[in-house]
Amino acid sequence: MSNSTRDVVIEIYDAYARGDLDHVAKYIDDDIEWIIEAPMQIFQFAGLRKGKAAVLETMQGIGRKYELKSYVPEIVVVEGDRAAVMSNTSFVQRATGRVIRVRLANFLRFRNGKVIEFREFANTFDLVEQALGREFDL
Secondary structure: OOHHHHHHHHHHHHHOOOOOOHHHOOOOEEEEEEEEOOOOOOOOOOOEEEEEHHHHHHHHHHHHHHHEEEEEEEEEEEEEEEEEEEEEEEEEOOOOOOOEEEEEEEEEEEEEEEEEHHHHHEHHHHHHHHHHHOOOOO
């Protein structure tokens, strides 16, 4: 692929924001290592996934539980084959209708124009409170 890493990052995030997983899939390496850091008891799609098929299945699983309302990358930093993206997002939890707003930090590594490594981080305490619909009294 002749696109720069920055161009590929922007294309991936634009495609995801419009729900075009087929287009996103073009940029996922067959041997990707994908980790979403979040409590797996609350978010079954969290944790480690290896391989393109597992990642695409996970993305579809997220879509079954959450309707994407907004996914806006606010900061994109690219250095060589690595990128960091801070996004402001909102989803509707399909089971409850609750709107969940979260800022996500993603770290990606590329090889030959495809993502080979993906890590996602969020304020999981806040995210769990939103998903469960209640604040924790600590």
